Amino acid sequence: DAGVIQSPRHEVTEMGQEVTLRCKPISGHDYLFWYRQTMMRGLELLIYFNNNVPIDDSGMPEDRFSAKMPNASFSTLKIQPSEPRDSAVYFCASSWDGSTDTQYFGPGTRLTVL
Amino acid sequence: QKEVEQNSGPLSVPEGAIASLNCTYSDRGSQSFFWYRQYSGKSPELIMFIYSNGDKEDGRFTAQLNKASQYVSLLIRDSQPSDSATYLCAVMGRGAQKLVFGQGTRLTINP
Numbered sequence: 088d089a090g091v092i093q094s095p096r097h098e099v100t101e102m103g104q105e106v107t108l109r110c111k112p113i114s115g116h117d118y119l120f121w122y123r124q125t126m127m128r129g130l131e132l133l134i135y136f137n138n139n140v141p142i143d144d145s146g147m148p149e150d151r152f153s154a155k156m157p158n159a160s161f162s163t164l165k166i167q168p169s170e171p172r173d174s175a176v177y178f179c180a181s182s183w184d185g186s187t188d189t190q191y192f193g194p195g196t197r198l199t200v201l
Numbered sequence: 202q203k204e205v206e207q208n209s210g211p212l213s214v215p216e217g218a219i220a221s222l223n224c225t226y227s228d229r230g231s232q233s234f235f236w237y238r239q240y241s242g243k244s245p246e247l248i249m250f251i252y253s254n255g256d257k258e259d260g261r262f263t264a265q266l267n268k269a270s271q272y273v274s275l276l277i278r279d280s281q282p283s284d285s286a287t288y289l290c291a292v293m294g295r296g297a298q299k300l301v302f303g304q305g306t307r308l309t310i311n312p
Binding site: 118120129130131132135137142143178182188189190191192193194195 | 233235243244245246247250289293297298299300301302303304305
């Protein structure tokens with residue numbers, strides 16, 4: 088299995104631009120999670136989906152952030168407009184309902200907003 | 202109070218010794234407990250999970266859980282330089298898939 092796939096791996100953009108991060112979960116996994124990691128706040132859950140339906144988006148910092156999962160093999164996290172404080176590593180993870188709740192993380196997208 | 206607390210370190214341990222990493226959590230309803238290892242610039246990878254009070258061993262790793270004290274620990278025996286990483290404690294509540302992570306403890310194994 089290829090594991091969780093994220094793209095791009097690095098993104099540098101200017102303040103005010105739209106940013107779209109992409110994730111392909113492990114095939115057969117029912118849950119998909121978006122996390123953000125910074126030195127100050129650590130690893131925080133932003134939103135998670137079960138069977139393509141958003142279950143908990145309480146971690147989404149503000150309306151500038153949105154996430155979608157149009158099908159079982161693809162999800163996006165969009166930031167519009169981006170701000171320098173959004174600079175972080177964004178991880179996508181997936182897990183399988185009925186397993187030991189193990190979440191498998193993708194390689195992450197390092198976002199820098201200038 | 203943070204939901205999951207860890208000593209940020211750095212924790213420095215000589216090669217071959219036992220490294221002890223600790224974590225406390227605030228939600229008494231928490232059911233599942235995980236230790237992830239994260240190398241610099243890489244993503245977290247699961248190394249242990251534990252659900253029941255007591256010890257769980259896997260190779261050189263032992264996870265310990267004390268729900269009454271709301272305390273989880275990870276012991277690494279015969280520490281190797283390759284164990285140098287940040288160790289993240291994560292907790293999951295009952296009936297939820299939501300993981301809450303601690304800030305992580307940076308561990309350095311000195312040859």
